[in-house]
Amino acid sequence: MSSREAVRRVRLPARLTGRAGVIGLAALMVVIAGVVALIVVAVRGEPPPTTLAQEAHQIATTLRCPICEDLSVADSPAPLAAQMRQQISQELAAGKTADQIRANFVASYGDTVLLSPPHQGVGQIAYVLPFVVVAAGVLAAWMLLRGGRRAATATPPSRGRPDARQSDLSVADRDRLAEALARLREEEP
Amino acid sequence: MSVGVRRGLLLTGVLAVVAVVAALLVSGLRHDPADTASPLVGRTAPDFTLPELGGPPVHLAALRGQVVVVNFWASWCAQCHTEQPALNATWAKFRDSGVVVLGVDFEDDNADARDYIASEGSDYPVVVDANSRTALAFGVRGVPETYVVDQSGRIVDRIIGAVDAPTLERTLDLLVGGGAQ
Numbered sequence: 001m002s003s004r005e006a007v008r009r010v011r012l013p014a015r016l017t018g019r020a021g022v023i024g025l026a027a028l029m030v031v032i033a034g035v036v037a038l039i040v041v042a043v044r045g046e047p048p049p050t051t052l053a054q055e056a057h058q059i060a061t062t063l064r065c066p067i068c069e070d071l072s073v074a075d076s077p078a079p080l081a082a083q084m085r086q087q088i089s090q091e092l093a094a095g096k097t098a099d100q101i102r103a104n105f106v107a108s109y110g111d112t113v114l115l116s117p118p119h120q121g122v123g124q125i126a127y128v129l130p131f132v133v134v135a136a137g138v139l140a141a142w143m144l145l146r147g148g149r150r151a152a153t154a155t156p157p158s159r160g161r162p163d164a165r166q167s168d169l170s171v172a173d174r175d176r177l178a179e180a181l182a183r184l185r186e187e188e189p
Numbered sequence: 190m191s192v193g194v195r196r197g198l199l200l201t202g203v204l205a206v207v208a209v210v211a212a213l214l215v216s217g218l219r220h221d222p223a224d225t226a227s228p229l230v231g232r233t234a235p236d237f238t239l240p241e242l243g244g245p246p247v248h249l250a251a252l253r254g255q256v257v258v259v260n261f262w263a264s265w266c267a268q269c270h271t272e273q274p275a276l277n278a279t280w281a282k283f284r285d286s287g288v289v290v291l292g293v294d295f296e297d298d299n300a301d302a303r304d305y306i307a308s309e310g311s312d313y314p315v316v317v318d319a320n321s322r323t324a325l326a327f328g329v330r331g332v333p334e335t336y337v338v339d340q341s342g343r344i345v346d347r348i349i350g351a352v353d354a355p356t357l358e359r360t361l362d363l364l365v366g367g368g369a370q
Contacts, residue, residue, distance in 0.1 A: 066330045079296050080329075083321040108235070108328035110228045129213070133206060140203050147196060 056089045059098050063105060064115050072115055227328055227347045234259070234338045235326035239316035242294060242302055247316050250342065256364045257338040258290045258357070261324055263297040264305035266332045272351035273309045279357050280313040286365045287340070293318050295332050339364050
């Protein structure tokens with residue numbers, strides 16, 4: 001079965017069966033694949049650390065250097081950040097978990113020491129809001145498209161006398177226009 | 190409901206969402222984490238034992254029953270020079286009223302710290318936080334930073350930047366019942 005026959009069998013709209021339609025579909029599939037890949041990476045996150053040094057680095061990347069402008073403890077060259085990295089390593093070696101270590105810094109500095117907001121209280125807004133915005137956008141797009149379609153079906157190409165309610169023409173002009181359209185239709189083969 | 194009205198409502202809704210998100214972003218970008226209240230205020234101060242500069246170790250818990258003004262400073266810090274007269278005056282006024290001013294030298298060279306103390310004429314105890322562990326436990330974001338610890342060991346105030354004598358004295362008067370000499 002040729003690709004054209006396959007396209008005909010699924011009865012795609014005519015505008016999707018042309019060359020431009022195929023390219024558009026391919027582009028759409030690439031975009032969808034990209035979005036799915038991004039979601040998978042975001043959900044899975046980084047691979048788990050295998051050494052204490054890697055784990056210490058990973059914890060440091062989640063903490064904000066307290067005396068820097070928006071630098072993580074892992075990236076900051078400040079001596080205080082270096083001390084924080086050392087403390088993280090020592091506490092990991094002493095058997096503390098990543099959450100316990102972060103909680104110690106939060107106890108001293110508050111939630112602002114975390115580079116990502118906490119999954120509780122006001123911090124939850126940061127995680128929920130993007131989904132709300134995307135959902136609102138999809139809803140808005142759907143309503144606009146639906147409204148556009150209705151408007152299009154409500155004003156079909158006129159085959160007779162133009163609708164006086166939607167015309168700015170005078171009655172005489174509308175009559176002349178109707179006559180001209182009628183002549184044109186008669187001349188059509 | 191007509192299409193026009195529905196579109197108007199939709200546009201208003203979208204604009205409202207955009208405005209809320211923009212307001213959240215702007216407030217987040219303009220917010221300085223250092224302005225956030227310390228979570229330690231109202232809680233027991235982190236305990237520490239640190240070597241005094243040229244003296245025996247000082248254990249914070251051993252000072253329980255007295256008000257302790259824990260001042261994080263460094264010889265390289267300009268604002269520390271600014272606040273030094275206020276700390277010296279506070280120490281002179283309250284040292285016999287159950288108040289201890291305790292300097293904690295932060296990320297500093299010991300020789301520079303000694304020179305600083307000699308030049309500023311400070312005679313209250315100063316300890317050295319060589320690995321900044323105590324500073325991290327107190328949530329220090331820079332120097333100078335001062336914590337007032339009451340007689341029960343609870344942090345009652347944090348001052349970011351240079352202290353001024355009248356403000357500090359008002360706090361201490363409240364804690365020691367105006368018993369300063």
